[in-house]
Amino acid sequence: MQGVKWLCGVWMTAAVMAAALPAGAQESFVSTTREQITLTIYDQNFALVSERRPLTLKQGRNEVVLLDISPMLDTQSLWLQWVGRPAPAEILAHTYDMGVQDGDSLLRRYLGKQVELLQYGSDGRVIGVLEGRLISMDANRLILEASPLSTIASAVPQLPRRAIYVNPQGTLRLPVEADMPLIPALRLQVQAPNEGNAALTVSYLTGGLDWDADYIAVLRGENALKLECWATVTNQTGLTFPNARVSLATGVAPPESVQVAFGRAESFEWRDRPAMGAIARRIVPQPLGEVYTYPLAQPVSIQDARQSRLLLHEAPQVPVQKRYIYRAPSLWANAAPGIGKEVRRDKAEVSLVLENRKEHGLGIPLPNGSVRLYETDSNGTPRYLGTASLSATPVNQKITLQVGQAFDITGEWQPLRQKVLGRGKVEYEVQITLRNAKSQPVQVLVVQPFGGGWTILNSTQPYTRASATAAQWTLKVPAGGATSVRFTVRVQSAQ
DSSP, X not given: OHHHHHHHHHHHHHHHHXXXXXXXXXXXXXXXXXXXXXXXXXXXXXXXXXXXXXXXXXXXXXXXXXXXXXXXXXXXXXXXXXXXXXXXXXXXXXXXXXXXXXXXXXXXXXXXXXXEEEEEOTTSOEEEEEEEEEEEEOSSXXXXXXXXXXXXXXXXXXOOSSEEEESXXXXXXXXXXXXXXXXXXXXXXXXXXXXXXXXXXXXXXXXXXXXXXXXXXXXXXXXXXXXXXXXXXXXXXXXXXXXXXEEEEOSOOOOTTSOOOOSOOSEEEEEEOOOOTTSOBOOOOEEETTEEEEEOSSOEEEOTTEEEEEEEXXXXXXXXXXXXXXXXXXXXXXXXXXXXXXXXXXXXXXXXXXXXXGGGTXXXXXXXXXXXXXXXXXXXXXXXXXXXXXXXXXXXXXXEEEEEEEEEEEEEEEEEEEEEEETTEEEXXXXXXXXXXXXXXXXXXXXXXXXXXXXXXXXXXOOEEEETTEEEEEEEEOTTOEEEEEEEEEEEOOO
């Protein structure tokens, strides 16, 4: 089977254009020119392709063969429109030929047909040819019903006139059949009232095109960061889209008939980043139903089996506030912690809070994606600080990026007393101590969750009700020092 696959690959390369045409190919118009390509790529591994095809039609019945069609075309989505009015012709029918995906799919097209098998001697020369019918093939077995066509070397014993050969050694030679499609092609039956030139807009959905957003954030001191929004476009359709107008869309589910591409693209192709100066680069998102599209400013070429990185937006100076959060263990009405155990110590979380506002260099609907955070040290060397997630954020909304834990800020949590007041009702006395090893004071938000209804009876520091299941304190912790809060709470399970 390895020899068969090798020959198929060579034969397909040599004959692909001829066999892509139907019988009577001299009367067909073959279209390979693609103009005004537009792509709307969705983040669910599919895209809408639209392109213009110039055609030359004769009067009467025409067969038009459109090559360079995505192998992952959703045939039910095909939309054909003539450019201009009135329509120069009528489309009577169309057929999509999927072509040959690999050597095995090619051999399947020849089951039951006449083929030849070339046999070789020890010197590599052809010594015989079997001619017969391919009656079976799979990944490990090839079966021919054949007879010798010729015996070139006299030393080869004469074979029976006709026999069944299982896994014969040699190279399979396949005849070229003009009506067998080898590459994906869309064939149109067109009735034209007059001879002349025309243009057809071909639109369809295809699987194998995907994109996702990610962000690069560079801290600039304690109160600002530079934020870049990038899109990574992955093309696994088997087709290149040259000089295309591209829009990126998010939040739209694919139709069930769209094929999904598996595997990974080969490499990164290019990064589109013109000089910006000090001005933030802006895209202008366009509404699409209840979601948005992000149109690129310039045409780009989306190569097959490539990942392309595109800069969507850049904001050089976004105000940011660093927030520290200490999350205490939950207090439950039915599962009380023990008394006299060692103090529980945990690091505080670090979050960056910013706002999606135009005056901050943002002010556009931001797609969800991961944020990689960097900072430069005193020598100007970039350092990686962590990764956070940015959820899809509308304009003028707050963004909170959880970027990791603070090494120098810790919390100590200890239940000092507990008292069971009845079934599903417990009273706790708890102390939380925050320690700051930094050289400057910090403000820490303390969150205490509860597993049930709760009432704080007393507290040494003011608190607020964060939610139905949590209280919170905002504590200032001096540089190199500590701050504590002690409170008594009654927790009760729902009746």
